[in-house]
Amino acid sequence: xxxxxxxxxxxxxxxxxxxxxxxxxxxxxxxxxxxxxxxxxxxxxxxxxxxxxxxxxxxxxxxxxxxxxxxxxxxxxxxxxxxxxxxxxxxxxxxxxxxxxxxxxxxxxxxxxxxxx
Amino acid sequence: xxxxxxxxxxxxxxxxxxxxxxxxxxxxxxxxxxxxxxxxxxxxxxxxxxxxxxxxxxxxxxxxxxxxxxxxxxxxxxxxxxxxxxxxxxxxxxxxxxxxxxxxxxxxxxxx
Numbered sequence: 001x002x003x004x005x006x007x008x009x010x011x012x013x014x015x016x017x018x019x020x021x022x023x024x025x026x027x028x029x030x031x032x033x034x035x036x037x038x039x040x041x042x043x044x045x046x047x048x049x050x051x052x053x054x055x056x057x058x059x060x061x062x063x064x065x066x067x068x069x070x071x072x073x074x075x076x077x078x079x080x081x082x083x084x085x086x087x088x089x090x091x092x093x094x095x096x097x098x099x100x101x102x103x104x105x106x107x108x109x110x111x112x113x114x115x116x117x
Numbered sequence: 118x119x120x121x122x123x124x125x126x127x128x129x130x131x132x133x134x135x136x137x138x139x140x141x142x143x144x145x146x147x148x149x150x151x152x153x154x155x156x157x158x159x160x161x162x163x164x165x166x167x168x169x170x171x172x173x174x175x176x177x178x179x180x181x182x183x184x185x186x187x188x189x190x191x192x193x194x195x196x197x198x199x200x201x202x203x204x205x206x207x208x209x210x211x212x213x214x215x216x217x218x219x220x221x222x223x224x225x226x227x228x229x
Contacts, residue, residue, distance in 0.1 A: 043219050043220070046216055106210075111160045
């Protein structure tokens with residue numbers, strides 16, 4: 001399967017700081033990327049969908065000014081958690097699909113564990 | 118609105134036993150269905166993808182069936198091993214490029 005990477009894998013920050021998480025598709029061009037968050041023992045919650053070169057579409061209840069998404073190229077999307085607070089602590093996972101690949105198979109990154117003190 | 122359900126939420130079996138994991142969805146108008154595995158603290162690994170026109174897919178010890186009309190998919194894992202212990206998630210996509218709708222997952226423990 002295709003490879004999606006995330007960086008960093010783990011980040012600890014103080015309340016009020018901003019954190020940027022990078023998501024890269026390593027061996028394919030990702031026309032669409034998705035950002036999820038996951039709380040312990042729960043399933044994934046979709047935050048937003050982004051297509052290369054256009055603004056992200058956010059799910060209901062997700063603050064677009066707090067979670068800034070930039071899908072600047074076909075292989076890179078970034079999620080910036082602005083002015084992070086302890087309640088933003090979570091596991092963030094990105095995912096990507098490519099129309100160029102058959103079947104719309106979706107591939108996931110390894111996740112980023114964010115802890116806000 | 119599509120809803121995806123996975124039952125049971127947790128399953129424990131002795132090593133060597135076959136695993137049967139169930140997934141049901143309320144709207145049969147799907148584009149494809151994907152099964153994933155998630156290990157604790159990790160991302161998701163794609164196991165099998167079934168297109169809406171297909172009835173099953175196989176990969177090694179894994180076999181997934183799809184009955185679109187009844188809104189069901191089943192993941193079979195033959196001769197389970199302790200390394201198969203993980204959470205298994207199914208997800209459906211309504212149309213190409215659309216988001217996946219996930220089930221709550223089945224947490225599997227294979228005891229040596």
